[in-house]
Amino acid sequence: MTAPNEDGWVHVTRNYGYPGKIEKDHLDANFSYFVCKDIRFQSNLMCFGEEEFKRRGAKYFLMIGEDMKEFCDVKENRPVYDWIQYPTGMLDNLTDHARINAKRLVIREFTYKDSGIPIDHVLTEDVLEMIRIFMKRQKREPESYTENLAELEQKWKNEDSNFTRSISTEEFKMIMNEFEIDKSQIVIAPDVQSYISTLRTLYNGFGPITTYNRDGNLIMTTHQAVFNIFQSTVFGYNWHELKKNPYTQKKLDEFYKFFMKVTKKYWDMEEGLLVTLSHVEKDIKNLKNHKIFVKKWAKKIRLYPYENSKYSDEISLKHLFTDYVNIGVSCMRNASDYDGNGIPVHLARAYILFAHMGIFFPVESIEQKIIMVDGMLTVMNFQSRKENRKMFLKLIYDKAGKADSEIPPESDFKESDKKSGKESDEKSDEDKNEEELADTDVSPSNEEKTSDMNDEALTTSEAAESTDSTNETNSNCCSQTDHSAVCLVVPNNFDPATAVAKNQTFKLGFTCCGVAKLIPFTAPLPKPKVIAHPVLLSDRCNQCYENLGKLKTAEENLKNSENKAKLYEKQAIKIEELEKEMEILKTKRKNADKHRMKAKEKLDEAVNLATKNEKRAMEANGLEDKLKIKNAKLVEYKKEIEELKMTINSQPDLAQKVIMLEERHKNQELVARELRKSNKEFKSQNADLKKQLESQGEKIAHEQKQFANKYRKMQDEMAGNRKISDELATQNLTLVKENDQLKHSLVSEKVASEEKSDINARLLNEKTQLHQKIKDLERQLQKSN
Missing domain, CATH: 1.20.5 (Single alpha-helices involved in coiled-coils or other helix-helix interfaces)
Structure with missing residues (x-):
C-alpha cells in the first residue's frame, strides 16, 4: 500500500516521461493496465471486452488487482496475473464492486491540459457514485447528506448525452472533505486509456487524447476536439494557392465560415466539459462533405512523411523548409545553409501545424489560435511544452500587432486550481529567471533604444525581410539541434565591447522554426530642422506639374485595377455559369447514354423473341388462317x-x-x-x-x-x-x-x-x-x- 501524502490522500502519480523513448510495443491495444509501486491498476472493460461490456450495460471503473485475489478463481501453471478469473457479479459497476469488496476504491484521474505542468481532472459521474458508496459504508443518515448531494447533481447535470462534465482533482478533494469521507479508503490513480492515448498521440503525431466515460464511450477535451478536427480537415491542403485567385478565395471564405459554424460549440464551451469521439467524427464527416473538398478545389500538398519517423529522431532541416515552401510560408533561411543540422520530429510536426494555423485563421482570431496551440502541444515532447507554448503565444500576438505586455499570464488560460507547492515554486523560479534574462539589454549604453526595439518583436515574415538585408546574420545559423528552448544566434564576428563602443543596438526577431535572432539595427537619423525661405513661382509650378502627373498616374492605376477587378468578377460569374451548364450537359449526356443502352438492349431482346415467335407460329396449325x-x-x-x-x-x-x-x-x-x-x-x-x-x-x-x-x-x-x-x-x-x-x-x-x-x-x-x-x-x- 502506498503511503498517503501530506494532505492525507493516497495519490498515485505516473511519470509521463515513461517509458522514455516510446516504441510501438508500448502502444499495443492489450496494454490496458499498468503497475505502479507494486500495485496493478486495471479496468473492468479489460476483463469483459468491448462487446460484452456494451451487452451487459456495464459502467467503466478502475480496480486494484491485489485486492481482488480472494474473490477470484485461481488456475495453476499460468503466468503472473494470467491465472486470475474475476467474478462477473462485481464488475458491472463500482457500486456492486464496493458491496462485495469492502476494501479501498479507486477513482481515476486524467490529464485535462498539459502546457508544461499537467492539470488533472476527475469525472463528476464517478464523484457522485463515490459519495453514495461511502455514505452507505459509513452508515450516515440520508438526512445529513441528501441536500448537498442533490445540489451537486443539479450543478453537474447534463442534458446532452454527447457531453460529460469533469472537475479538478483539488476540487474533488475539497468536496470529499466536506462530506467527511475516509481518505484512506480512496486511491486516486491515473486513467489507463488516457495514458495510452497520450503516448500514441506523441508517437504518431496524430489523433486525440481520449478516456472512457461511465458508459464506455471515448471522450476528449474541447481543445483536443478542435485540434483533431483541424488535423483531419485543414492540415495538408493548399490554402495558400486558393488565396491567389479571387474566385477560390471566395470559396475558402465560405469554407472558413462553415468551419467556424460547425466548431462554434467547442470555442464557447465552458471549462471542464468533455465531448464524445463519435460526435467529433460526425463533425469531421460534415466538414469533409463541403463542396471545397467534393469539387477538389482544395488539394493535398506533398509533405515530408513524418509518420514514418519516430517522434524523438532528428530529421534534416531541408525537409522542414521544403515543407514550408509547399505550404506557402516564407522561411528565414535557405535549406542549403543547414546541411548537417537537424531538428526533432515532434518539433517539426508542431511547426508545420502552427504554419497551417497562421494561413487558415485570420490574424485577429487570437483566442482560437491559443486553444489550437493547447491542443497542438500533445504532439510535442513533455519537457519542451512550456517553453514552446510561450514562444507560440508570442508569435501569435506579434503577428496581430500587439505588444508583449498584452499577452495574458499563463494562469488566465489554466483553471483556478493549482498544483502542489513544489510545482508552483519551480514555476515561479523559472518565471523570475526568464524575466531577469528578458530585462537585460545587449548594449547598456542605449537602454531606451533597445527597450523600444524589444517591444516591436518581429514575426516570421518580418524576420525574413530584415535578414535578407543583412549579410552577416544570413551567413550564420543556430548550432543547437534542439529548438525546444528559445536560443539567440549572433554573428561569429560579434564583439560586445565594440558594439558598446559604437553604441550599436539590435532587434530581437523570431524565425519560423522558433529561433530568436539578434539583428543589427541602426536608429533613424533625427529629422533636419526646416528653415523658412522664399519659394519661387517657377519652383511651385514645377512641383505642381509633378504632383499632377503623379495624381494622374495614380488615378489611371486605380481605374485599371478597378477594371481588372470587375473583369475578374465577371469572369468568375461566367465560370460559375459555365460550370453549372457543364454539369447540366453532363447529366443530360449520361441520361441519353442510359436511354440508348436501354433501347439497344430492348431491340436485341425483341429480335430474339421475334425469331423464336416466327418458328412457333409456323409450327402451330391454328395460325394458318391468320397467316x-x-x-x-x-x-x-x-x-x-x-x-x-x-x-x-x-x-x-x-x-x-x-x-x-x-x-x-x-x-x-x-x-x-x-x-x-x-x-x-x-x-x-x-x-x-x-x-x-x-x-x-x-x-x-x-x-x-x-x-x-x-x-x-x-x-x-x-x-x-x-x-x-x-x-x-x-x-x-x-x-x-x-x-x-x-x-x-x-x-x-x-x-x-x-x-x-x-x-x-x-x-x-x-x-x-x-x-x-x-x-x-x-x-x-x-x-x-
Whole structure:
C-alpha cells in the first residue's frame, strides 16, 4: 500500500516521461493496465471486452488487482496475473464492486491540459457514485447528506448525452472533505486509456487524447476536439494557392465560415466539459462533405512523411523548409545553409501545424489560435511544452500587432486550481529567471533604444525581410539541434565591447522554426530642422506639374485595377455559369447514354423473341388462317409500296426508311404479343414462388419452435436427472452408514435372526439396484451431453 501524502490522500502519480523513448510495443491495444509501486491498476472493460461490456450495460471503473485475489478463481501453471478469473457479479459497476469488496476504491484521474505542468481532472459521474458508496459504508443518515448531494447533481447535470462534465482533482478533494469521507479508503490513480492515448498521440503525431466515460464511450477535451478536427480537415491542403485567385478565395471564405459554424460549440464551451469521439467524427464527416473538398478545389500538398519517423529522431532541416515552401510560408533561411543540422520530429510536426494555423485563421482570431496551440502541444515532447507554448503565444500576438505586455499570464488560460507547492515554486523560479534574462539589454549604453526595439518583436515574415538585408546574420545559423528552448544566434564576428563602443543596438526577431535572432539595427537619423525661405513661382509650378502627373498616374492605376477587378468578377460569374451548364450537359449526356443502352438492349431482346415467335407460329396449325389474312394484307401493302416506289424513285433514302419502318412495325407487334405472354407466365411463376417461400418460412418457424421446445424439455430432464443423481448419492451414503451399523451390531450380539437377515438381503438388493440406476443415469447424462 502506498503511503498517503501530506494532505492525507493516497495519490498515485505516473511519470509521463515513461517509458522514455516510446516504441510501438508500448502502444499495443492489450496494454490496458499498468503497475505502479507494486500495485496493478486495471479496468473492468479489460476483463469483459468491448462487446460484452456494451451487452451487459456495464459502467467503466478502475480496480486494484491485489485486492481482488480472494474473490477470484485461481488456475495453476499460468503466468503472473494470467491465472486470475474475476467474478462477473462485481464488475458491472463500482457500486456492486464496493458491496462485495469492502476494501479501498479507486477513482481515476486524467490529464485535462498539459502546457508544461499537467492539470488533472476527475469525472463528476464517478464523484457522485463515490459519495453514495461511502455514505452507505459509513452508515450516515440520508438526512445529513441528501441536500448537498442533490445540489451537486443539479450543478453537474447534463442534458446532452454527447457531453460529460469533469472537475479538478483539488476540487474533488475539497468536496470529499466536506462530506467527511475516509481518505484512506480512496486511491486516486491515473486513467489507463488516457495514458495510452497520450503516448500514441506523441508517437504518431496524430489523433486525440481520449478516456472512457461511465458508459464506455471515448471522450476528449474541447481543445483536443478542435485540434483533431483541424488535423483531419485543414492540415495538408493548399490554402495558400486558393488565396491567389479571387474566385477560390471566395470559396475558402465560405469554407472558413462553415468551419467556424460547425466548431462554434467547442470555442464557447465552458471549462471542464468533455465531448464524445463519435460526435467529433460526425463533425469531421460534415466538414469533409463541403463542396471545397467534393469539387477538389482544395488539394493535398506533398509533405515530408513524418509518420514514418519516430517522434524523438532528428530529421534534416531541408525537409522542414521544403515543407514550408509547399505550404506557402516564407522561411528565414535557405535549406542549403543547414546541411548537417537537424531538428526533432515532434518539433517539426508542431511547426508545420502552427504554419497551417497562421494561413487558415485570420490574424485577429487570437483566442482560437491559443486553444489550437493547447491542443497542438500533445504532439510535442513533455519537457519542451512550456517553453514552446510561450514562444507560440508570442508569435501569435506579434503577428496581430500587439505588444508583449498584452499577452495574458499563463494562469488566465489554466483553471483556478493549482498544483502542489513544489510545482508552483519551480514555476515561479523559472518565471523570475526568464524575466531577469528578458530585462537585460545587449548594449547598456542605449537602454531606451533597445527597450523600444524589444517591444516591436518581429514575426516570421518580418524576420525574413530584415535578414535578407543583412549579410552577416544570413551567413550564420543556430548550432543547437534542439529548438525546444528559445536560443539567440549572433554573428561569429560579434564583439560586445565594440558594439558598446559604437553604441550599436539590435532587434530581437523570431524565425519560423522558433529561433530568436539578434539583428543589427541602426536608429533613424533625427529629422533636419526646416528653415523658412522664399519659394519661387517657377519652383511651385514645377512641383505642381509633378504632383499632377503623379495624381494622374495614380488615378489611371486605380481605374485599371478597378477594371481588372470587375473583369475578374465577371469572369468568375461566367465560370460559375459555365460550370453549372457543364454539369447540366453532363447529366443530360449520361441520361441519353442510359436511354440508348436501354433501347439497344430492348431491340436485341425483341429480335430474339421475334425469331423464336416466327418458328412457333409456323409450327402451330391454328395460325394458318391468320397467316393467310396477313399474306393478303401483305400483298396489299406490297402494291402500295410499289406505288410509293414509283413515286419516290428520285428519293431512294425515303424508300429505304419506309421499308425499315414497316419492318419495325411488324417486329413491334410480334414483340408486344410475346411480351404479354411472357409477362403472364412470369407472374404465375412469381406467385408460385411466393407461395413456396411462405410455406417454407412457416415450416422453418414451426421447426424452430419444436426445436426450442425439445431443447427446453432436454434442459428440464437434465435438471431432473441431476436432482435424482444427488438424491441417490445421499441415499447411498445413508445406506452405507446403516450397513456399517448393522455389521457392528451383528458382531457384538452374535445372534442373527431371520428377520434381520431378510432385511439385510433386501438392503443389499436395493443397493445393487441403486448402483445400476446410478450407472444408467450416468450413461443417459453422457448421451445427453
